Amino acid sequence: MISIRHLSKTFNNPDGSVITVLKDVNCDIDKGEVISIIGPSGTGKSTLLRAINMLEPPTSGEIWVDGENIMEKGYPLDKMRRKMGMVFQSFNLFSHLTVLENVTFAPVRLRGLSEDEAKEVAMELLKKVGMSQKAGVYPDSLSGGQKQRVAIARALAMDPEVILFDEPTSALDPTMVGEVLSVIRQLAKDGLTMLIVTHEMRFAHDVSTRIFFMNEGVIYEDGTPAQIFEHPVRSATKAFVNRIQKLVFEIENDDFDYLQIHTGLGNFCIKYNIADKIEPAYVLIKEMLFNYMRPYRPLTLRFTHAELSGETAIDLMVEGLKESPLPKDESLENVRSKVKQIVEEPTVRGFRVKLII
Secondary structure (H helix, E strand, O other): OEEEEEEEEEEEOOOOOEEEEEEEEEEEEOOOOEEEEEOOOOOOHHHHHHHHOOOOOOOEEEEEEOOEEOOOOOOOHHHHHHHEEEEOOOOOOOOOOOHHHHHHHHHHHHHOOOHHHHHHHHHHHHHHOOOHHHOOOOHHHOOHHHHHHHHHHHHHOOOOOEEEEEOOOOOOOHHHHHHHHHHHHHHHHOOOEEEEEOOOHHHHHHHOOEEEEEEOOEEEEEEOHHHHHHOOOOHHHHHHHOOEEEEEEEEOOOOOOHHHHHHHHHHHHHHOOOHHHHHHHHHHHHHHHHHHOOOOOOEEEEEEEEOOOOOEEEEEEEEOOOOOOOOOOHHHHHHHOOOOEEEEEEOOOEEEEEEEO
16 A cells, blocks of 8 residues: 655755654555554654655655656656545644534545535544544643544545544643543454554554564664564564553651652553553552561662563662562461462662552
8 A cells, every 4th residue: 555665754954964763764655554654753654644645745765655756857746635634733623613514624625525425424433533522622621632533523524545643642732642542452353454653562563464673764673573572583572562650659757748759650551551450559559568578667669560471560679688578477368369470589788578459
């Protein structure tokens, strides 16, 4: 469906220097593929998407869509854009139009549908993304997640062959990320061709047929989710996909701010789509800090989540301690029953207790 050859993009700075964002990018994208584009910030992921639909015209190279080079001089870009929808980070809805009018606007003017036909299509799409009940309201009254779902319906209303998603959840409050990702998951099941720039590693692993790992302006590694996430070849890929998110608190004495821990933990779990871990983590942390680990101050409390493996853990580290602070009798069974595993291990600086939940 799309073939990219030797694509590059440079920007000229006011001081005369040149920044190369894309360097000799080459790839083929087949109909029905769902490709997630991952990688560190500033490596050209969003620029690649914007180049594919010519919102950011490349400096050199070729982009072939359905056998036509859209970079040829005089190529009618509106023809390509009817085939290719785009969903942006910042929604870009028309604030003066209702939700329904936002979705019907382009089909009436560009696809030539009648008002009635466009409304019928729009209502079906709004129903598909769970927004039909908001058809008559204006975007300003919607949450970020709701706006993004309307933006997805608007892109679908043009009946595109492919949709480009440019970090569709990055502008959302953590509580709203899941509702947008669930819509994209359903589109993937429906067989729609999609390219998705995302920082949601678990989502990319689960929904994609292929992964592009971009680094330094090139597609550094290209493969199936299993290849990229479980058997990456290049060291930069390995370092990126194995990242672990963490929340750290230093417990100096008994006067520590438990409310800060409570609030921080809740926000962390929502941000990384592990809200189901909030309550068990609250219970375990409270029990460990106020019961088993109370005699041990200062200590470091870490709450970690590995995005790829999905492992979530509570670490309690005490410097200078030579052996486990946990009792060996049956009194620990109430903790063991709430966790998958308890790891007790010495470290260079002391001793760590790790609860995997």
